[in-house]
Amino acid sequence: MMAVRSCLGVKFGVSGLLSQLTSSTRHHGSRPCVSPILTPQHRNTSSSSTSSKVKVDLDQNTGVAVMHMQSPPVNSLSLDFITELCISLEKLEMDKGCRGLIITSSQPKVFSAGLDILEMYGKSPERCGEFWKSVQELWLKLYSSNMVTIAAVNGSSPAGGCLMALTCDYRIMADNPAYSIGLNETQLGIVAPFWFKDTLMNTIGLRNSEMALQLGLLYKPQDALKVGLVDQVVPEDQVLPAAVKSVNKWLAVPEHARQITKSMMRKSTIDRLTSNREADIQNFVSFITRESIQKSLRGYMELLKQKKA
Ligand SMILES: CC/C=C\C/C=C\C/C=C\C=C\CC(=O)SCCNC(=O)CCNC(=O)[C@H](O)C(C)(C)COP(=O)(O)OP(=O)(O)OC[C@H]1O[C@@H](n2cnc3c(N)ncnc32)[C@H](O)[C@@H]1OP(=O)(O)O
Numbered sequence: 001m002m003a004v005r006s007c008l009g010v011k012f013g014v015s016g017l018l019s020q021l022t023s024s025t026r027h028h029g030s031r032p033c034v035s036p037i038l039t040p041q042h043r044n045t046s047s048s049s050t051s052s053k054v055k056v057d058l059d060q061n062t063g064v065a066v067m068h069m070q071s072p073p074v075n076s077l078s079l080d081f082i083t084e085l086c087i088s089l090e091k092l093e094m095d096k097g098c099r100g101l102i103i104t105s106s107q108p109k110v111f112s113a114g115l116d117i118l119e120m121y122g123k124s125p126e127r128c129g130e131f132w133k134s135v136q137e138l139w140l141k142l143y144s145s146n147m148v149t150i151a152a153v154n155g156s157s158p159a160g161g162c163l164m165a166l167t168c169d170y171r172i173m174a175d176n177p178a179y180s181i182g183l184n185e186t187q188l189g190i191v192a193p194f195w196f197k198d199t200l201m202n203t204i205g206l207r208n209s210e211m212a213l214q215l216g217l218l219y220k221p222q223d224a225l226k227v228g229l230v231d232q233v234v235p236e237d238q239v240l241p242a243a244v245k246s247v248n249k250w251l252a253v254p255e256h257a258r259q260i261t262k263s264m265m266r267k268s269t270i271d272r273l274t275s276n277r278e279a280d281i282q283n284f285v286s287f288i289t290r291e292s293i294q295k296s297l298r299g300y301m302e303l304l305k306q307k308k309a
Contacts, residue, residue: 049091054084055106056092063099064247065092066240070106074113077160081116082134089141099255100247101145103168104152104240109179111153112161117188121297125285132284135160136277139195142167144270146259148250152243153230157181158218159188162229166199169250169262171230172242173221180218181229187216189296191287193280195273202269204228 045060053071058064067088069075077085092098105111119131142149142164151165153173162181165171173181183200185192192200192213201209208227211217224230234242250258273280287293 049088051084051088053081054088056088058092058095058098060097062248063097063251064102064244065098065100066102066104067092068104068106069112072107074110075105075107075161076113076116076118077135077138077164078116078119079131079134082131082138086134086137086141089138089145092147093141093145098147100148100150100251102150102152102240102243102247103164104243105154107155110155110161111151111157111181112164113156114159114161114163117297117301120288121294121301125289128285128288129281132281133277136195136273136280139163139167139199140270140273143199143266144263146262148247148258150243150247150250152239153179153181154236154239155179158184159192163196163199165230166203170232170246172232172234172239172246173224173230174236174239175221175233176236177220177222180220181224182216182218183213184216184218186214188300190293193284195269195280198269198272202266 046057047060048055048057050056053069055068055070057066057068067085069081069085071078071081075081089101092101115135120128123131145167149168149170151168151171153165153171155174156179157165157173158180159182162183165181173179183192183196185196197209197213200212204212204227212219212227212229219227219229221230221233225233232242232246
């Protein structure tokens with residue numbers, strides 16, 4: 001309980017010329033690349049799709065989609081919300097005209113509050129299992145995406161919210177000391193599973209991960225930058241423009257080479273979960289339904305409410 005309380009308080013690799021020469025003939029996997037030369041029909045072509053919790057704006061000229069998370073109040077990742085995110089991601093992944101994705105929040109002050117604690121409290125083992133499977137699915141879709149993915153972190157991003165950002169290729173955070181980001185699971189009395197840990201370690205290394213995970217650290221933006229948890233910190237109103245600038249830089253790299261390199265870097269981490277999915281679900285269910293863990297979650301939720309009062 002004490003612990004719970006304390007918690008609340010280019011240069012391109014290949015030549016620029018080569019990359020420019022290939023930019024109009026590049027393919028995204030099997031998908032043709034969008035030509036950078038604007039014809040009258042191509043100008044200002046954008047499409048927008050909205051489900052109740054996810055709004056996606058795709059600019060067909062640039063091939064860049066912006067996914068706005070809009071699940072009030074704090075974009076906590078419930079089963080319904082995760083399902084909508086997965087459906088949107090699947091559509092974008094299949095869309096030949098989409099090569100880059102920026103993920104951001106429509107909610108003020110929060111990118112995502114992480115997993116919805118109410119999905120883990122007082123629920124049947126079957127329901128917990130279904131929920132965890134969806135969390136795995138979201139992680140797999142994001143971490144293995146062929147698209148260039150940029151997290152435009154425009155608010156706090158604890159635990160599962162941080163994990164979402166970590167799955168992206170690049171993270172830009174708003175320079176506001178009121179915001180924080182990190183895998184703070186231990187502070188709730190729960191344990192980040194191995195694939196959360198692996199994703200963090202792949203980003204900030206072993207020593208920093210040891211400290212971050214055991215202490216359940218939530219970093220202010222400037223500290224997150226120092227440790228490598230985010231790649232860039234910009235004024236709040238510049239988060240989205242900076243993300244657009246970055247995505248274009250990443251998209252200028254020959255697509256096949258970038259995708260194969262990404263896949264090579266992430267494959268072993270992805271394989272580790274895909275070959276252990278069922279066991280991981282069983283682990284989660286038996287862990288989260290323990291009386292002591294349920295008690296910790298209840299205490300944590302009460303503290304969140306008290307903080308408001
Ligand atoms: C051996 C190992 C084997 C297997 C693995 C086992 C286990 C692993 C298990 C789980 C992994 C979990 C990862 C997670 O993501 S857990 C969730 C962690 N999230 C948090 O700690 C964030 C908590 N929230 C906050 O800190 C703040 O809300 C905030 C900074 C995000 C926003 O602050 P605000 O002041 O803007 O907003 P609040 O007033 O605090 O909140 C508004 C409203 O929302 C409710 N709420 C907040 N966060 C959550 C959440 N994550 N889930 C559900 N609900 C949440 C909050 O209670 C308020 O509700 P009311 O308006 O009072 O009703």
